[in-house]
Amino acid sequence: MSSIDQIEIPFSKTKMVLTLLGSLVFIGLGLWFVIDPPASNHRVFGNPTRVFTVGLVSMLFFGLVCVVVIRKLVDNRPGLIIHRQGIVDNSSGVSAGLIPWGDIEDIEISQVMNQKFIMIIVNNPEFYLNKVNNPLKKNAIKMNYLSYGSPISISSNSLQTNFNDLLSLLTKKMAEFKS
Structure with a gap:
């Protein structure tokens, strides 16, 4: 924090690294669902198209989260x-x-x-x-x-x-x- 008239709140590197690690886990699960989906009789996860779609969406969304987090990790400006x-x-x-x-x-x-x-x-x-x-x-x-x-x-x-x-x-x- 700089002064009375200006308050700076920095990024929490710990929170961001944890978000990055969690995102990488979901990217890995998404990749698994796309490449080698688990066999199941479940009405939702037994459908290969749904499993593929969930995997693809997971990879895209959490991939985007990773990009944003990495950009913020190297950004020196306060949050x-x-x-x-x-x-x-x-x-x-x-x-x-x-x-x-x-x-x-x-x-x-x-x-x-x-x-x-x-x-x-x-x-x-x-x-x-x-x-x-x-x-x-x-x-x-x-x-x-x-x-x-x-x-x-x-x-x-x-x-x-x-x-x-x-x-x-x-x-x-x-x-x-x-x-």
Whole structure:
């Protein structure tokens, strides 16, 4: 953390390495399902086409996760910066960059299964949707917007903080800097 006016939250290398290792395990399982699927009488896993598809999707998804994690592991920038101008989000593969306090209407919590996310509700979501050129990233943030009401979500999963502390800090700084 740099100063009173700027707080930097670095990436947690430990969390990221664990994510990378878990992803590699799922890539290996996916490869196994594609190359030599297990024989089964199970109604779902007994169908070779389904097993092949699950394996392929697993390899593609977790391969993408590996790419994102490796990029973040070698990135020297902090995962999140909070300062007088706003929040600089670099925490994920679909990071929003600078989100000025003036754009932020609210901070909400969303949950998918046991995973909590901080949703940054902005007054101009289209700006953040149009800012992204990569079609995969654009679809991901569009899905966020359609499902949760905002294209911007922040998770503490890759950061050196926990969810509750991050939520408290963002809420406190929004009240401080927005007024």
